[in-house]
Amino acid sequence: MNRGKLYVVSAPSGCGKGSILSEVLKNNKNLFYSVSATTRSPREGEVNGVNYYFVSLEEFKREIESEGMLEYAEFCGNFYGTPKKKVMEKLEQGFDVILEIETVGAMKIKKAMKDAILIFILPPSVSELRRRLNKRGTEEESVIDKRINEAVDEIKKAVYYDYVMMNDELEKAIKDFEAILKVSKLTIENNRNLIEEVLKNA
Amino acid sequence: MNRGKLYVVSAPSGCGKGSILSEVLKNNKNLFYSVSATTRSPREGEVNGVNYYFVSLEEFKREIESEGMLEYAEFCGNFYGTPKKKVMEKLEQGFDVILEIETVGAMKIKKAMKDAILIFILPPSVSELRRRLNKRGTEEESVIDKRINEAVDEIKKAVYYDYVMMNDELEKAIKDFEAILKVSKLTIENNRNLIEEVLKNA
Numbered sequence: 038m039n040r041g042k043l044y045v046v047s048a049p050s051g052c053g054k055g056s057i058l059s060e061v062l063k064n065n066k067n068l069f070y071s072v073s074a075t076t077r078s079p080r081e082g083e084v085n086g087v088n089y090y091f092v093s094l095e096e097f098k099r100e101i102e103s104e105g106m107l108e109y110a111e112f113c114g115n116f117y118g119t120p121k122k123k124v125m126e127k128l129e130q131g132f133d134v135i136l137e138i139e140t141v142g143a144m145k146i147k148k149a150m151k152d153a154i155l156i157f158i159l160p161p162s163v164s165e166l167r168r169r170l171n172k173r174g175t176e177e178e179s180v181i182d183k184r185i186n187e188a189v190d191e192i193k194k195a196v197y198y199d200y201v202m203m204n205d206e207l208e209k210a211i212k213d214f215e216a217i218l219k220v221s222k223l224t225i226e227n228n229r230n231l232i233e234e235v236l237k238n239a
Numbered sequence: 240m241n242r243g244k245l246y247v248v249s250a251p252s253g254c255g256k257g258s259i260l261s262e263v264l265k266n267n268k269n270l271f272y273s274v275s276a277t278t279r280s281p282r283e284g285e286v287n288g289v290n291y292y293f294v295s296l297e298e299f300k301r302e303i304e305s306e307g308m309l310e311y312a313e314f315c316g317n318f319y320g321t322p323k324k325k326v327m328e329k330l331e332q333g334f335d336v337i338l339e340i341e342t343v344g345a346m347k348i349k350k351a352m353k354d355a356i357l358i359f360i361l362p363p364s365v366s367e368l369r370r371r372l373n374k375r376g377t378e379e380e381s382v383i384d385k386r387i388n389e390a391v392d393e394i395k396k397a398v399y400y401d402y403v404m405m406n407d408e409l410e411k412a413i414k415d416f417e418a419i420l421k422v423s424k425l426t427i428e429n430n431r432n433l434i435e436e437v438l439k440n441a
Contacts, residue, residue: 159433159434160437161437162436162439163437163438163439163440163441164440185441189438189441192434192437192441195427195434196434197427198427199426199427200422200425200426201425201427201434203433203437212421213421213422213425216418216422216425219414219415219418219422220402220419220421220422223402223403223415223418223419224402225397225400225401229398231361231403231405232394232395232397232403234364235362235363235364235394235405236391236394236395237364239365239387239391239394
């Protein structure tokens with residue numbers, strides 16, 4: 038059995054990353070979604086172990102010190118990180134693992150794990166992204182401006198990813214994503230054993 | 240518009256390469272199938288310009304001398320090669336091009352064109368390949384033995400390809416092939432312009 042593959046997915050808020058991933062996870066039972074840990078408080082409706090592992094600052098720092106985090110970063114005074122143990126276990130068991138993290142974390146993962154596959158999901162345009170964020174109607178104009186600025190900074194980092202795909206149509210985006218998963222299994226690196234197997238008893 | 244991609248496909252005889260390619264070409268109108276040139280005589284039913292360009296040895300040698308062949312090789316006293324001009328034209332026009340050639344030619348292409356994508360189609364096993372060749376019932380046992388030996392030699396070269404896919408089920412193999420085509424368009428190398436486009440007017 039081959040070791041699983043690690044996929045790192047980033048996208049600015051409003052790119053439909055959640056819709057893509059939930060469909061992809063439903064269709065691909067061999068995929069394990071890695072839940073991040075955070076020191077921020079749960080928002081209404083968020084469930085511990087589903088949206089995040091909500092931990093104290095002390096716990097988080099202890100994990101960092103014992104090298105229990107694959108990557109972590111601080112945003113707005115809160116820590117966010119990827120607990121290492123579960124990810125490694127799943128990969129060893131042959132499961133593929135998805136990390137949904139921002140670009141700083143993604144770069145750290147790429148450095149630590151060369152064979153990780155980095156996927157960036159683009160919005161059709163920044164103006165479309167603004168339209169989507171406005172449509173939600175949940176946030177002030179100034180907050181949206183801030184999110185747009187962050188999005189632009191994130192999108193600039195897309196050049197460091199392995200793949201970029203645009204979510205201009207959800208069905209297409211899901212197919213693109215699943216094609217990346219499929220093709221990452223067809224690389225020669227993944228199939229040396231298969232070739233030997235085919236040649237056996239030749 | 241991006242330049243087209245060059246795909247090189249190899250598979251031993253009996254791997255169902257023809258069935259896969261004819262379906263893929265039907266579904267993907269942006270794909271151009273490069274017809275090889277050969278000095279061998281047409282077999283019954285073979286059409287000039289469809290199966291091969293049937294040319295004289297003099298013509299073939301003239302093409303080699305004028306660097307008109309992207310790759311060529313000699314087998315059993317006959318020359319086979321890929322006419323360069325049409326392939327280059329199509330790539331420039333943004334079409335993707337498929338070369339269906341054996342491993343020696345594939346290696347030459349990879350050397351000359353680093354961004355060519357090499358795909359090897361595996362049979363489920365060598366014994367299954369033998370079963371398929373026997374089933375055709377058109378060839379003597381000794382000819383089948385020879386083909387199997389050639390197949391084994393070809394399969395050993397699969398390790399130099401970018402992707403290997405097994406044709407154990409035609410539908411699956413077609414999907415695998417089309418996923419490789421799709422994903423080769425999602426690489427970062429192919430999408431730097433797209434990222435700039437998204438950021439425009441940000």
